[in-house]
Amino acid sequence: MQLSDDVLLDMHHRMVRIRHFEEAAGRLAEESRLPGFLHLYVGEEAVAAGVCAALTDDDQISSTHRGHGHLVAKGGDFERMMAELMGKSTGYCKGKGGSMHICDLDLGMLGANGIVGGGVPIAVGAGFANKYRDDGRVSVVFFGDGASNIGAFHEAANMAAALQLPVVFVCENNEYGEFTPRDRTMAITDVVDRAAGYGMPGVIVDGMDVVAVHEAAAEAVDRARSGQGPSFLEAKTYRFYNHHGIQTLGMKYRSDEELAEWKKRDPIDLFEARLAESGVLTAKDAEAVHERVAGEVEQAIAFAEESPLPEVESLYEDVYSGVAQ
Amino acid sequence: MTVTEKEARTLAYGAAFNEGLRQIMEEDPDVFFAGEDVGKAGGVFGSFVGLNETFGDLRAVDTPISEQAIVGLGIGAAVTGLRPVVDVMFMDFMFVAMDQIANQAAKLKYMFGGKATLPLTITTSAGAGLSAAAQHSQSLEAMLCHIPGLKVVMPSNPYDAKGLLVACIRDNNPTVYVKNKRLLGLKGEVPEDLYEVPIGVANIVRPGSSVTVVTYGRMVQESLKAAEELAGEGVDCEVIDLRTVQPLDIDAVTTSARKTGNIVVVHEAVRFGGLGAEIASQVQEQAFDYLDAPVGRVGAPFTPVPFSPTLEAEYVPNADRITEGIRETLGM
Numbered sequence: 323m324q325l326s327d328d329v330l331l332d333m334h335h336r337m338v339r340i341r342h343f344e345e346a347a348g349r350l351a352e353e354s355r356l357p358g359f360l361h362l363y364v365g366e367e368a369v370a371a372g373v374c375a376a377l378t379d380d381d382q383i384s385s386t387h388r389g390h391g392h393l394v395a396k397g398g399d400f401e402r403m404m405a406e407l408m409g410k411s412t413g414y415c416k417g418k419g420g421s422m423h424i425c426d427l428d429l430g431m432l433g434a435n436g437i438v439g440g441g442v443p444i445a446v447g448a449g450f451a452n453k454y455r456d457d458g459r460v461s462v463v464f465f466g467d468g469a470s471n472i473g474a475f476h477e478a479a480n481m482a483a484a485l486q487l488p489v490v491f492v493c494e495n496n497e498y499g500e501f502t503p504r505d506r507t508m509a510i511t512d513v514v515d516r517a518a519g520y521g522m523p524g525v526i527v528d529g530m531d532v533v534a535v536h537e538a539a540a541e542a543v544d545r546a547r548s549g550q551g552p553s554f555l556e557a558k559t560y561r562f563y564n565h566h567g568i569q570t571l572g573m574k575y576r577s578d579e580e581l582a583e584w585k586k587r588d589p590i591d592l593f594e595a596r597l598a599e600s601g602v603l604t605a606k607d608a609e610a611v612h613e614r615v616a617g618e619v620e621q622a623i624a625f626a627e628e629s630p631l632p633e634v635e636s637l638y639e640d641v642y643s644g645v646a647q
Numbered sequence: 648m649t650v651t652e653k654e655a656r657t658l659a660y661g662a663a664f665n666e667g668l669r670q671i672m673e674e675d676p677d678v679f680f681a682g683e684d685v686g687k688a689g690g691v692f693g694s695f696v697g698l699n700e701t702f703g704d705l706r707a708v709d710t711p712i713s714e715q716a717i718v719g720l721g722i723g724a725a726v727t728g729l730r731p732v733v734d735v736m737f738m739d740f741m742f743v744a745m746d747q748i749a750n751q752a753a754k755l756k757y758m759f760g761g762k763a764t765l766p767l768t769i770t771t772s773a774g775a776g777l778s779a780a781a782q783h784s785q786s787l788e789a790m791l792c793h794i795p796g797l798k799v800v801m802p803s804n805p806y807d808a809k810g811l812l813v814a815c816i817r818d819n820n821p822t823v824y825v826k827n828k829r830l831l832g833l834k835g836e837v838p839e840d841l842y843e844v845p846i847g848v849a850n851i852v853r854p855g856s857s858v859t860v861v862t863y864g865r866m867v868q869e870s871l872k873a874a875e876e877l878a879g880e881g882v883d884c885e886v887i888d889l890r891t892v893q894p895l896d897i898d899a900v901t902t903s904a905r906k907t908g909n910i911v912v913v914h915e916a917v918r919f920g921g922l923g924a925e926i927a928s929q930v931q932e933q934a935f936d937y938l939d940a941p942v943g944r945v946g947a948p949f950t951p952v953p954f955s956p957t958l959e960a961e962y963v964p965n966a967d968r969i970t971e972g973i974r975e976t977l978g979m
């Protein structure tokens with residue numbers, strides 16, 4: 323597949339946006355300026371960017387506790403995201419959800435999720451609605467290697483295949499669930515092996531290579547859109563920071579050497595080298611993208627900090643929808 | 648060393664849990680524990696630290712992220728003769744395992760005509776106040792107490808954290824042991840010996856004469872603060888720490904009600920359908936004539952737990968809200 327420069331630059335932009343947003347969020351958390359848990363997506367940008375670049379604005383995604391990257395990749399607005407992370411009334415969820423429940427239904431981002439595996443059946447439900455309406459939309463579910471051990475994943479995968487739903491399963495295999503390595507919790511190395519058991523095609527891609535991710539995702543999305551049912555994509559990737567927060571060095575559940583090895587394959591560095599080599603984006607132009615995005619993040623932080631906290635009365639709102647008129 | 652010296656030792660709530668588990672595992676080779684990140688990593692709250700090093704992978708088991716199978720593992724192992732402790736990291740995740748908890752663990756003995764014995768302990772962590780939002784902050788004990796066959800304990804201090812854990816593990820029934828995340832660092836006296844705090848027995852943590860505050864878990868600490876505050880105004884609160892919410896030590900509550908004539912129930916969980924409703928109902932059935940006022944209830948409002956600290960502060964009951972609740976009941 324020959325990708326146009328526009329697509330390549332678009333994916334680069336998405337990755338850079340994720341990186342800067344997450345780095346800033348991590349910094350703010352370190353400074354105790356963000357409440358609650360913060361699961362950063364740094365290191366895994368190629369997965370969300372490569373997949374979301376294969377989607378239309380109308381397609382849906384469901385996400386995980388590590389969900390900022392997915393929302394950014396789907397076009398999320400920095401200001402509303404940062405405000406949500408700070409628990410402000412101008413945030414995506416009016417400060418009620420925070421990092422773990424961030425969403426933008428208008429962008430088809432059906433929510434980060436605090437329950438591991440919780441988003442998988444939801445994406446399948448969206449896929450069902452898409453098939454029901456026959457509107458050509460596709461839903462994508464992002465989930466971790468760890469999440470592939472939970473019942474909800476297995477039930478939903480089987481159902482999607484049985485009902486031939488337009489769903490793409492994207493496993494972000496970063497080799498750990500919290501502080502426990504994958505090999506202590508499953509007897510297989512490749513999560514994609516599970517796809518065959520449900521009768522759906524599956525491939526492994528280098529999750530640090532955004533082009534590889536994109537090509538595989540585009541194929542899976544095409545299959546779904548053309549009524550050929552669900553597929554499974556396993557992206558081998560790695561999170562550069564801790565399970566939550568940014569502290570990493572000296573953590574005993576994974577070695578500093580292993581981290582350093584993976585960091586050599588930083589998905590943004592790899593891609594920028596390639597873009598420079600092929601003349602699509604010079605190092606200088608890439609730098610300009612970073613600077614612009616960094617400025618946007620700073621602006622979002624200022625917006626979020628100036629935003630008001632939610633009115634206390636809002637606690638009681640949004641529990642139920644109003645009665646239909 | 649004399650007993651007094653021994654008892655003077657202080658330990659944090661989380662460390663007391665850890666010590667109780669270690670000692671009972673040393674005592675009983677049939678005890679093992681399993682859960683997410685509880686082995687090599689020592690648990691996300693550090694409650695299981697060091698145990699995998701001592702007891703190895705077969706007795707300090709790292710499991711996949713599979714709550715349903717984790718609880719099921721405990722049931723199957725219990726009914727075939729072991730004495731498992733299975734951990735569900737956050738109480739909110741119990742919903743993922745609810746069939747195994749409610750339809751299986753709670754009922755096997757009864758459905759089998761009494762033949763099965765389930766010495767199973769499910770440990771978990773509850774509580775709001777950390778901006779952990781709606782899926783990592785709930786207090787769901789009322790839901791568990793509604794299911795015949797389960798016992799539920801909610802320790803409020805390090806001494807009980809250790810003693811109730813030991814009691815749960817030694818109990819031949821499925822028990823749910825609920826830590827409060829915000830109590831993990833709380834320090835208090837903890838004997839070095841292995842001891843039990845009996846299940847189903849409440850504790851009067853502050854004797855008083857004007858009003859009885861019935862509570863458990865972290866709200867015990869908040870209620871004690873409220874009692875101090877009110878003491879300055881001449882209100883003498885009796886604070887009862889239920890320690891166990893199923894079975895309920897209702898006698899301790901009604902005895903106190905007969906003495907003080909006023910009851911306020913305090914819990915972190917939502918008021919609607921909470922333990923407070925059950926207690927109020929039983930108190931009016933058994934001690935109606937002794938009451939000077941309707942039983943008061945302090946609990947969370949009927950909303951999911953919000954993320955934003957300002958909203959969460961409004962949500963989670965605290966000493967001020969308890970003080971207010973007591974004043975209301977006393978007509979002050």
Ligand SMILES: Cc1ncc(C[n+]2csc(CCOP(=O)(O)OP(=O)(O)O)c2C)c(N)n1
Pocket residue numbers: 387388436437438439465466467468469470494496498499500565683712714736740743
């Ligand atoms: C049902 C449930 N169990 C446990 C947790 C706690 N938890 C949060 S993230 C996580 C690890 C998830 O691992 P994985 O799916 O591989 O995603 P990653 O964090 O590696 O991106 C766990 C165990 C949870 N949130 N929900």
Ligand SMILES: [Mg+2]
Pocket residue numbers: 466467468494495496497498499500
């Ligand atoms: Mg993982």
